[in-house]
Amino acid sequence: MDYLFVGLGNPGSQYTATRHNIGFMAIESLLGVYNCSAPKLKMQGLFTRIKLPHCGLIFLQPQTYMNRSGEAVVRFMEYYQVDLDHLVVLHDDIDLSFGRVKIVANGGAGGHNGIRSIIQHVGGKTFSRMKIGVGRPSSKGNQKDIPVDKYVLSRFTAQEQVLLEKIYWRIGDAVDILLTQGVAACMNEINGLPIVD
Template identity: 55%
Template sequence: MASPYLLVGLGNPGPKYQTTRHNIGFMMLEHLARLNNCHIDKTKMQGRYCKHRIATNQVLFLLPQTYMNLSGACVRQFVDYFNVPLQNLLVIHDDIDLPCGRIKVVAKGGAGGHNGIKSIAQHLGSTAISRIKFGVGRPTIESGVEKQPVDKYVLSGFSKSEQKIIDDRASIVVDAVDIFLKQGIGPCMNLINCRAKKE
């Protein structure tokens, strides 16, 4: 039997955080699940999840409920329980160093100050974690929050214009996951990163 895939969206649980920048991982994974008629309504090991078959692959959709900084504890439990190889793990998360809506796929690397990724790397003992980074930008003069601390900024909501960008770019995440499941992280990086730069 083929090894399962684990798709993880990062965010914070609860209505208070539902539409904040830090929860873009939750938003994108829930969007993916809806497209696949998969309801993320089961609870296990500090996470909300569902299982679905996409083509020939068994795929797990996971939203850790530990709060962002402790995401690794939940992810590690799912990796161990379902025997997920690290190359079959894909994490979707926000990135303040990318402009709002810019998407970048990476196969490994440091956390770049992202506490959720730092926690996952610590619990898995590896930085070779495939990721889809979804840009949420930094505080700017244009947004009127240029002096807002980053930790407060990522817990703020998107403007209407930013939300439109998010909605428009969601299709790139959908395509990235499809390529990852069919071809792996290498082709996913090549195809998606080239496309994202042009758009």
Template identity: 45%
Template sequence: MADSLYLFVGLGNPGDQYVHTRHNVGFMMLDALAAEQGAEVNRSKMQGRYCRLRLHGAQAILLEPQTYMNRSGECVRRFVDYFNIPLSRVLVLHDDLDLGCGRIKAVARGGAGGHNGIKSLVQHLGSADIARLKIGISHPRGVDGQGRQPVERYVLSPFSPEQRQQIEERLPLVQEAIRLFIQEGIGPCMNGINGRGAG
């Protein structure tokens, strides 16, 4: 673990119009993690915005692909190849509609589940064995409790103030997940994180 290089990928869309949207919760978490360390995700390379720092005794890159969500894998593949990072040291943070808002779930692998960013990662990395930290954004609900906002519009809409607070309150758990991932691996990370706090 000492001096090993880890890659933490936040998924989202570039551009000011997407900054506070639900689909950009991966970017939001990485920005908050960097700020906690007195850093900023503001360097540009290979179609990504990134920073390098030390986390829990290891070297880490925080990466926000700037290729738009459905092409995220292109940027991530470049970073994996350029820095020679094994997939076992890659953790992807992304939104998940099937989890209540603010719920955090670590997984070792799996299909895309309709998430275009994950679909692109699997395609370009050639494997579904990619550790992920899912951040719940909940399903869209109609105002009258009957109709539902289309998913595409919902994920590209800003969080409500209440949801934003729920997400921000989960930052310590995300930090703990990253510590466990670095120090012990994805298995202990799953055991230590999943089920803590329902959303």
């Protein structure tokens, strides 16, 4: 059976490389790891599908805007007959420090509109999430007093951009563990790691 890996973000150049689009960025890094062909547009999403010896992988970036991500996700799940336990959603998390990656087997939306949309459309919440920490606005410096909604649509600092490649490596490791050993082993291995620095 295929695994569907969904990276959340917003289409359009004004959102490129923003914190809220870290899910899109993570999928782009995974396309390189698995030597995928260029994504194609289908059913409201940019996607690539490959076959591995033990399973198939579908990488998806919904093009519906964040708040309607579930519309594309459910269409791909139905078309490729992907079960909820084979759905993995990669997304930003402001409650995790930048440089932290956390795997969660199921749960609520936690205030994330993209996750909320997916739960509504797929009819359940027992899918895996790969939460990628983007942190909250700093109380000092040029981030002081930035509202959270504007903060997540801001771009990474130069210092953070240097660390993104290490974060992508951790995400790649997490995907490999999830595929070969399961989500529980992935949680045990990845969630206890120190912040990438």
